[in-house]
Amino acid sequence: MTKLRIAHLAGPTATIQNTPPLVTSNKARAKKGLPPITAGNGNAAKFDPLRAQRLAAPVKVYVEQFSAHPLEADTAELYAAPDGYIGADGSFSAEKKSDSDKPVYEIELKPEDGLYPLPYMAMQADGTPWEEETTKPFGTVTRQGFFPDGSRSFEDIDRFSIGADGKVNLIGGRAEVDFYRPAPPGGFTKGLANARRADTGDGDTPAERLGHDFFAYKPFHLAKSPPRPVLAKITNDVQAIMSSGKYDGAIWTQGSPQVEETAYWFNLLIDTDLPIACNAAQRPQGQISNDGPANIVDSVTYIESGIWKDGKGGNRAGTVVIQEQQFFAAREVAKVDARPGGYVATGGHGGILGQVTHMGTPYMMYVPAYKHTSSSDVNITKLPPTVTATRNGRGGLESYE
Incomplete structure (x- = not known):
């Protein structure tokens, strides 16, 4: 049986691609010869x-x-x-x-x-134990908890996430995944040789900067969100990937407060008949009761199932956000609470298109009536190559392309 071909697209400030701090054991x-981490009673943690x-x-x-x-x-x-x-x-x-x-x-x-x-046996260079990402509280010298691309996250899921049948390889058993970095949450501040890259691309990765090449919200006092021009880069990158002919679908991961906005943007701008499933998480990967791995696996299930197909070579559902076993229409989803289950359908007219059951079986119950993706009147291939704008020049108002 031929495996699916999926593109994973790493988006900014993504809790679903973050981890709890690596704390020295x-x-x-x-x-x-250092004092131990203690439990609530003051004794060494068990x-x-x-x-x-x-x-x-x-x-x-x-x-x-x-x-x-x-x-x-x-x-x-x-x-x-x-x-x-x-x-x-x-x-x-x-x-x-x-x-x-x-x-x-x-x-x-x-x-x-x-x-x-x-x-975890690592110590800081000065011999002190690691307690957080920063070398000291509220310091500016820091490690990163976010992944630079999805490869490690997906490997962790395949290795440690156990399905209802007691088995693993919940992604790799069904799909071949290529990893892309349109606007990742973690970056290589010293660059990375091409031979060591886990993402898809050519050549060495140059030295990257927080707030310019990658965007993380933790450590909180150093948080950086992407400026608006990054959305143009994301759009162009995703369109190129979806038009490459290499994939059966894509999974986009991003910070939980913003994924709804990007999903709707993709629904309007990306010209494709392939499924784009968007995921977020309320808890980092590896934290107690983390929700991200199941959301990603559900996206693989959704793409694999073909329930999004319209029978004519198209996608009847458009871009979807998949959270807590539910398929949300990109136009109708919003985060309302910072906990698993904190997404709702808005507008008072539905918005939940389907679900994955507790045994992993997907169902589609409704489809959007609105135009989307390949049928959108404003998708990227239908936009004019240039537009006329007005600016205040030296001689007054002037038009330019």
Whole structure:
């Protein structure tokens, strides 16, 4: 079966492409003789946050049998024998030698397996632990929490997001995705060699500047939103991608307060019969109960399903915003609250076109009556190449193209 071809389009200030701060673990603090992160009672926190990282070399681990769920052992007779046993001295044996031996599975973890959740061991250059993106509270020297393109976000989803059937690869199992950076939330401040690029493009990435090449809202005191001319760049970039003939659809990600506006803009300006699904999130990727991964996977499901097709080679739904399993018409969606479920249909005349069920089945119940995308009277290919404007010149008002 041929996989879908999807273009991911990275938009600005996107919580859906952000992560919680990388905080130095207690394992690292203990190793350096530093005080631990404490819990509410003042004692050292019981657990470290585990962050997705890559192994540098293979490692063999032993996992205790029946530790994945508290009721596995209740039906022990249904399970095959373990790989072996760990004795009280920590040694592994294929045979049980004592009643105190722990049954275990022997697993070799390899770098090529992909990301693994591990304690974060990094320290600042001056030997202090990381607590936030900045090196000190309200400082101007900072790391970035936003991704420079969607590749890491999609990899995290494929690796760690578990579907209703208990399996992963929820995106990569169905689609090949190319990553584009029309106005990304993270950037390469020192540039990036072409060989290391994960996005689609040619040549080295030059050094990038916050507020000029990428746009992030955190650290909050350094926040930068895109100026209006960036919308022209986004429009031209997205039109070129949608007209390339390479893709079955596109997914646009952006900050949750602005995604509704860009979606409507695409609905008016982008001349395409392909689906554009727009996603946002109220919580960063990896934070408790984060909503972004499910929204992105639902967009893949929507594009794959073909329920947007009109039967004549066109798109009957136009641009949509997909949030919390609902398909919103781009013209009728608004964020009203900063929480999952905080989007509503506006205008009093519907606006929710369909949904994805809790088992991942998509349905389309309504379609917009308004013109959109390829049928829009103001899409980019129908706009005049030049317009006449008026300005106040030296001799008074004058017209110019």
